[in-house]
Amino acid sequence: MDGERHLDGNSLGGRLWDLFGREMTDEAGCCGACGAVALLGQLVVYRDAPGEVARCSSCGAVSIVVVPTPDGLRVTFESIRWVDVGVGG
Amino acid sequence: MAGAAIHGRLTWLVAEVVGLVEETPRARSLILNCPGWAGHRPGQHIDVRLTAADGYQAQRSYSIATPADGERVTITVERVENGEVSSYLIDEARVGDRFELRGPIGGYFVWEPGRGQPLFLVAGGSGIVPLMAMIRARLLTGSEEVRCVVSARSLEDVIYREELQRAAARRDGIAVTTTLTRSHPEGWPGPSRRVDREMLGELGWPPSERPLTFVCGPTGFVESVASALVGLGHEPERIRTERFGPTGG
Numbered sequence: 001m002d003g004e005r006h007l008d009g010n011s012l013g014g015r016l017w018d019l020f021g022r023e024m025t026d027e028a029g030c031c032g033a034c035g036a037v038a039l040l041g042q043l044v045v046y047r048d049a050p051g052e053v054a055r056c057s058s059c060g061a062v063s064i065v066v067v068p069t070p071d072g073l074r075v076t077f078e079s080i081r082w083v084d085v086g087v088g089g
Numbered sequence: 090m091a092g093a094a095i096h097g098r099l100t101w102l103v104a105e106v107v108g109l110v111e112e113t114p115r116a117r118s119l120i121l122n123c124p125g126w127a128g129h130r131p132g133q134h135i136d137v138r139l140t141a142a143d144g145y146q147a148q149r150s151y152s153i154a155t156p157a158d159g160e161r162v163t164i165t166v167e168r169v170e171n172g173e174v175s176s177y178l179i180d181e182a183r184v185g186d187r188f189e190l191r192g193p194i195g196g197y198f199v200w201e202p203g204r205g206q207p208l209f210l211v212a213g214g215s216g217i218v219p220l221m222a223m224i225r226a227r228l229l230t231g232s233e234e235v236r237c238v239v240s241a242r243s244l245e246d247v248i249y250r251e252e253l254q255r256a257a258a259r260r261d262g263i264a265v266t267t268t269l270t271r272s273h274p275e276g277w278p279g280p281s282r283r284v285d286r287e288m289l290g291e292l293g294w295p296p297s298e299r300p301l302t303f304v305c306g307p308t309g310f311v312e313s314v315a316s317a318l319v320g321l322g323h324e325p326e327r328i329r330t331e332r333f334g335p336t337g338g
Contacts, residue, residue, distance in 0.1 A: 006308060006333075007150075007333055008198075008332045008333065010134065010195050010197065010198060010331055011149075011150040013134070013194035014136035014150065014191060014194050017099045017194065021098065022097075023194065023196045025194070025195050025197050025198075026196035026197040041195070044308075068146070
């Protein structure tokens with residue numbers, strides 16, 4: 001705490017589950033800005049905005065934005081090239 | 090256990106507060122009974138959702154502090170300024186209150202007894218919460234050698250202080266060292282500085298033992314500990330980090 005407002009991508013695990021229907025924090029993703037590959041749980045999440053902003057931990061580019069709306073969520077994939085979705089279980 | 094919940098919808102369940110523990114002046118544990126809970130692994134977290142009378146909802150994530158125990162789930166919450174969910178959980182929630190939660194969530198910052206390798210746990214402040222779930226699981230069913238370093242500002246800020254002392258006093262393979270960074274009692278026998286490379290080298294495992302390491306705390310803490318461990322020769326892929334994990338807001 002102490003003024004450190006950012007959290008781990010793990011805290012976005014529930015939202016990612018809403019989107020993908022499964023655990024995603026241990027899946028890899030590639031930053032669309034710098035090309036770094038990291039687990040989604042390692043994204044850096046900011047909550048000061050009206051919603052949640054996940055940034056690349058390497059270059060700081062905005063990866064995913066999740067904003068609650070009256071009808072649900074609006075999800076913006078700002079700068080994420082790909083994500084892995086393991087299908088084996 | 091958690092396998093049944095890997096795919097499909099993560100459903101909101103209604104949990105009831107069945108116990109409260111004031112851990113420190115700034116942190117409180119809530120023992121919850123949650124019908125329908127499917128179990129979890131140490132290190133995982135839950136989402137908590139509060140709904141106001143006008144329909145406004147606020148949602149936050151909290152680490153689970155205990156290993157799987159039927160429909161019981163315990164979280165420990167630290168006060169954060171303007172935390173709209175944590176202020177309710179710390180100041181207002183009473184035994185008998187109900188609110189929604191869902192989980193378990195998290196597949197990376199997770200440990201279960203039975204892996205065999207030594208464990209190194211490094212906690213900054215309330216970063217101890219998910220690591221405590223691992224220590225408690227190890228006490229119940231594990232045999233792994235565990236070394237744990239806890240960094241706190243003062244003795245009264247050490248969450249689970251007495252339980253950590255008891256775990257270490259059993260002398261059955263769990264060692265706990267507390268370092269106090271801002272103030273310490275006179276004659277304090279332990280370290281009284283921030284966790285640094287020298288401390289990690291002294292209190293942790295040599296890289297040749299190939300420990301599995303979990304680091305949780307504020308971002309700056311986690312980054313400096315992780316890079317010091319890599320500098321000491323530990324394999325980066327055996328160091329799992331959680332930046333202030335889901336304990337905020």
